[in-house]
Amino acid sequence: MTPLKNLPSHGRSRTPRLVFLGLMAAAALAPAAAMAQGQKVFRIGVTQIVSHAALDADEKGFEVGLATSGFKEGVNVIYIRRNAEGDLAAADTIAREFVSEKVDLIHAIATPTTQAVMRTGTRIPVVFSSVTDPVLAEIVPSDSAAGQKTGTHVTGVSDLWPVRLQFETYARAVPQAKTWGTLYNPKESNSLSHIRAMREAANNLGLTLVEATVDNSEEVGQAAAWLAGRVQAITLTSDNTTAAKLDAIARVCDQHKIALFAGDVDSVVRGAVMAYGLDYFLVGYSAGRKAALVLKGIRPGDVPWGPVEVFSLVINTRAARAQGVTIPPELMARADKVLN
Incomplete structure (x- = not known):
């Protein structure tokens, strides 16, 4: 790190x-x-x-x-x-x-x-x-x-991405979240590879993973809204279609008090609570x-x-407040960078 x-x-x-x-x-x-x-x-x-x-x-x-x-x-x-x-x-x-x-x-x-x-x-x-x-x-x-x-x-x-380590880290941030959501474009082979690893990680952690798929970036906001009524937290794959509309996902998560996690540190400034990634x-x-x-x-x-x-752990405290997340002290101490 x-x-x-x-x-x-x-x-x-x-x-x-x-x-x-x-x-x-x-x-x-x-x-x-x-x-x-x-x-x-x-x-x-x-x-x-x-x-x-x-x-x-x-x-x-x-x-x-x-x-x-x-x-x-x-x-x-x-x-x-x-x-x-x-x-x-x-x-x-x-x-x-x-x-x-x-x-x-x-x-x-x-x-x-x-x-x-x-x-x-x-x-x-x-x-x-x-x-x-x-x-x-x-x-x-x-x-x-x-x-x-x-x-x-x-x-x-x-x-x-280190998918298992990411999921473990994010789960510690919101231990009450047992049902997680993700969204991706199945036309991207990189996303399919990532989602397989995410399913395995969720299963090993005893978590339920709800998936929403999109065909293009215009469907991302709607898919995030669909997830909002079904999950307690959202974590993203390395999917380019959804990453291009991360702002729309963050708005939904702010509105519904759902924790949003990303896998690349560049997405944290755009509204994700944290990322342990590249x-x-x-x-x-x-x-x-x-x-x-x-x-x-x-x-x-x-x-x-x-x-x-x-890999670095980056935390956005403003997004955490907006999404109703209290970051555990041990994660704050581990963070390479904290944004406010």
Whole structure:
């Protein structure tokens, strides 16, 4: 639970509009200057399934990871950023676009977008991040375990959550809660993998788990309201569809005094009581460092893939008050960060 030290900050300050435009103009000219000096400019296609706090932090971390390795936007890197906005068909279109454009490397953020890239059959180097189970998703070979080389054109970083430990921690926060709810999109294979682990954890803890499924982000608020009349607490999976609408879930939980728990620390500031999980900036940062090795000439298949195994406990006391939760002193003492 000890955070990594000496990593670059992922906060962004606001820049006045005129200064921002000037920086953009300078960045546009920089690749030409680099080429004039004989320095190769790499084009990186970034495909993201949807915008939410965790995946946005992933993207920032990736770019910082590359920059600290000598690959900086506007100097020797051009990013082509695309967001599928939760549309799986759009993810396929974006993947084909990058193949057609013959980018030098593809950064695929989350399971659905990485699978879309794999479906193209491309041999362009691919670095994935925020993929829960790369083996189950058929992104890496079935005989490739975490920490091993894939031998293919793919490497990356998994965001597998410690589901059992999370559930145990959250249950200590609300020991009176015996019926728990969760919601997810069954079209996301990462969510299916996670829900299986969640069912097992609930069963081992003697808890009842009530599941609500959604087909798209517009159904999330309604599904959360449906759960509100049936459960005493809600815990989320690594589901991108629901994470994109976490604010809507938090509003329902505030209204009905139901404790809400997340698995990524970026979601705590948005209304979850706590998360014992990953900092997605570090997920992206690790992927960026792997991408730097690829751009330096190492085959992706020779760069081991694996998870980021740094977890933190973050608590939001404002959300706890809003949802009628009294955080036990022992959890407050364990917290790596407390938000108010």
